Amino acid sequence: MDSSKMLTLPLPVMTAALCGALAVLVWRAELGCRRANLLFAAFFGLSALAALLVGLRFGYGISALIPLQRILPVYSGPLLYLGFAALAPKGGRFSRRAGLHLAAPAAGLALFWLLAADLRYLDWLISASYLGYAAALTRLWRKGPDALAQARLDRAGLLHRWMLRAAGLLGFVLLLDTAIAADFALFGGAHVPALISAGTVPLLIMLLAALSVLPAVFAPPRRTPAAAAPGSEAAGTEARLRQLLDREQLYLDPHLSVQRLARRLHIPARDLSAAVNRTQGVNVSQYVNGFRLAHAAELLAASEGSVTEIAARSGFLSRSNFYREFQRVYGETPVGYRKIRAEQGATV
Secondary structure, eight states, rough: OOOOHTTTTOOOHHHHHHHHHHHHHHHSSOOOOOOHHHHHHHHHHHHHHHHHHHHHHHOOOOTHHHHHHGGGGGGGHHHHHHHHHHOOOEEEEEEEEHHHHHHHHHHHHHHHHHHHHGGHHHHHHHHHHHHHHHHHHHHHTTTOOOOOOTTTTTTTHHHHHHHHHHHHHHHHHHHHHHHHHHHHHHHTTTOOOOOOOHHHHHHHHHHHHHHHHHHSSSSSOOOOOSOOHHHHHHHHHHHHHHHHHHOOOGGGGOOOOOHHHHHHHHHOOOHHHHHHHHHSSSSSSHHHHHHHHHHHHHHHHOOOOOOHHHHHHHOOOOOOHHHHHHHHHHSOHHHHHHHHHHHHHHOO
């Protein structure tokens, strides 16, 4: 191999290194749901391998792994989408849904190998995957941060913003892949190295920004050397939290964080989360939403305000999530609940 090539570090190889670092970082982050960590880490790990193969192919002329390099991107969209979807309250159905999302690319690839021998046609499958999952992420984002009920309370708003950035990332990669595919079709790939270099620079900037921000944002809370609180202490902590929420109605703040609640109770955030989970079987976000829903139910029965207004006054950022959670808990839509309460009042 030419020594000048060995001294050159292609930009995709640098991208692979950054993606590898992010895979380790998100695996260690405390998002509130370990399967979300696993899926995000898998996404960045897959991205690292794909970028490395691109660098070896176009930087060093190693083409033996081209089929693998072309197949890997089909799984980028599903893994990124499922990472955020894992934070939504879908219960036991998530495993089945994840299996379908991960099996679909394999079925698509099998169909491709049966019907087409030219790898260039695989670009259509990859582009469709990017476009579809960018739309799916946008649809999930529109439900608001309250939809991420499995996320830690102080992480939901941030993860909601990153979801839109993830959709934008898929859109950017879609445009880059389309330009590369067009160059192969029209010019035999003569401009592909230049396109990859031009497209990799903004990706590197985004990855560097993420790598510099995420350690502080997703740093795990400080661990205390004390053992986990026994059941009686956990119950006492939950009772104090309930009194605080009832007395000051902090749940009406849509940006309420578990750190803020923990500071008010003068205990570590980790101990507060553990107490709520142990005594109520839910995370802090779901626990606080229970107070919000009860407050909304009172407003629906006693006021003439619109459902959207009542949702906002009860601490919900998303009207759609309010509707979904209200129906799950009360078995009726907010409008239906108001009608039933009005009928009950009329018969008294």
